[in-house]
Amino acid sequence: MSKEKEFEINKNKDFSKWYLKVLRKAEIIDDRFPAKGMYVYSWYGLDLIKKCISILELLLKVHKHKEERYPTLIPYSVFMKEKKFFEGFQGEAYLVTKTLKKELDEPLILRPTSETAMYYMWSMWIRSYAQLPLKIFQTVNIFRCESKMTRPLLRLREVIFFNEAHTAHATKEEAEEQIKEAIEIYRKFFDDLLIPYLIIKTPKWDTFAGALYNYDFLTVLPDGKTLELGSVINLGQNFGKAFDIKFQDKDGKKKYVWQTCYGIAERVVGALISIHGDNKGLRLPFEIAPIQIVIIPILKKDEEKEILNYCENIKNKLSKFRVLLDESERTPGEKFNIWELKGVPIRIEIGLREVKNNEITISRRDIKERIKLKINELERVEEIGKEITKNLKKEAKKWFEGRIKYAENLEELKKNIKEGFVKIPFCSIDENGKKCAEKLKEICEIVGTLYPEENKPINKKCLVCGKEAKVYVYACRSY
Numbered sequence: 001m002s003k004e005k006e007f008e009i010n011k012n013k014d015f016s017k018w019y020l021k022v023l024r025k026a027e028i029i030d031d032r033f034p035a036k037g038m039y040v041y042s043w044y045g046l047d048l049i050k051k052c053i054s055i056l057e058l059l060l061k062v063h064k065h066k067e068e069r070y071p072t073l074i075p076y077s078v079f080m081k082e083k084k085f086f087e088g089f090q091g092e093a094y095l096v097t098k099t100l101k102k103e104l105d106e107p108l109i110l111r112p113t114s115e116t117a118m119y120y121m122w123s124m125w126i127r128s129y130a131q132l133p134l135k136i137f138q139t140v141n142i143f144r145c146e147s148k149m150t151r152p153l154l155r156l157r158e159v160i161f162f163n164e165a166h167t168a169h170a171t172k173e174e175a176e177e178q179i180k181e182a183i184e185i186y187r188k189f190f191d192d193l194l195i196p197y198l199i200i201k202t203p204k205w206d207t208f209a210g211a212l213y214n215y216d217f218l219t220v221l222p223d224g225k226t227l228e229l230g231s232v233i234n235l236g237q238n239f240g241k242a243f244d245i246k247f248q249d250k251d252g253k254k255k256y257v258w259q260t261c262y263g264i265a266e267r268v269v270g271a272l273i274s275i276h277g278d279n280k281g282l283r284l285p286f287e288i289a290p291i292q293i294v295i296i297p298i299l300k301k302d303e304e305k306e307i308l309n310y311c312e313n314i315k316n317k318l319s320k321f322r323v324l325l326d327e328s329e330r331t332p333g334e335k336f337n338i339w340e341l342k343g344v345p346i347r348i349e350i351g352l353r354e355v356k357n358n359e360i361t362i363s364r365r366d367i368k369e370r371i372k373l374k375i376n377e378l379e380r381v382e383e384i385g386k387e388i389t390k391n392l393k394k395e396a397k398k399w400f401e402g403r404i405k406y407a408e409n410l411e412e413l414k415k416n417i418k419e420g421f422v423k424i425p426f427c428s429i430d431e432n433g434k435k436c437a438e439k440l441k442e443i444c445e446i447v448g449t450l451y452p453e454e455n456k457p458i459n460k461k462c463l464v465c466g467k468e469a470k471v472y473v474y475a476c477r478s479y
């Protein structure tokens, strides 16, 4: 096999292998760290993740969230204050009980999420309705002892970029409005990342520990398994009561706050890589790519200086973008492969011909297209970048739509579930429905109902029990 073909793996045929290889080769993640579910984030991956997360951080700030930092270790007595939450994290939260030498006075929990750390403090801060709403976020690492198979970016024991937002409100209605705002923030975020998704209201039996209800953003990966991208959770007054977060309302009465929280993590970047990548490696949206344009000199002996000067000149003219001039010793072919693998959206080739004709040759990463531009047409580069983003979005949308199927009987469900989501008529999403969901456990998971709500099924029977179907639910096999 020639060196130039080294990377090619059929993404759709062997997604798992493709994914691990692209992460390592493109310097996103090194998965050889000797602790399960914990990985090293390489320079290129780190840059990409930070670019993505900063889009969300900016959106949160625009929507009046303030950024703070809370400690990583939470006293056991604080962590256990909300009973259902505490039970929900039994299997996943790490407990620190000692140093290498001696037992600690009080055991500490390595945060799996920060509700308890934040709300403990909020109970000291919040006194009056005038301080509400309180909207705080942080991007931090969290720890969860995943029992399932771990996978870089997608399923981790140490999540490095957990962006969690938490809010407190005076009324139930204001908390519900906040849920809607959070959904809009996430919509915008995933649209910017060109990640297609469904918003699903989870059934009662699958709600976040300690919450009233939650919405999940879900997408599909190339192997047909679905991935939770983020969730938006209405906590009601459960934590307010457990942590005694009370305020004096306009009417002079003391009341408990109403709360919401929502979070995403670097797995959204795992989704971005998986959905847009191809057999040559990553393909990145122009706006997000750590390097947007790479200039590759095609050097000819005796003319090297002239060509390199011309390259520098082009680089300077494009300085409002993230441009890299690859002057390394590698051959042009090797450079093409490396930057294709890393998903750089625009490649500019400059050889003697380009210098003589006062032009550049552009190659798009998303499609096979070469474009010649005169030096006075360089403003076209931005347009081309935007076209690449638009094209990736269109491709992803089309692909995603093909991953949402429908089934009215078990046979259809079994057949279609390999593709991604399957919409099915279902009896209910309360306790009765739970029994039906459990009967499907071997085949799939029932994730919930679509948001905004769909029309109810008419004259349809529950795919499992045969009783009248009151809702459509979405079934899938998840990560």
Ligand SMILES: [Zn+2]
Binding pocket: 426, 427, 428, 432, 433, 436, 462, 463, 464, 465, 466, 467
């Ligand atoms: Zn049923």
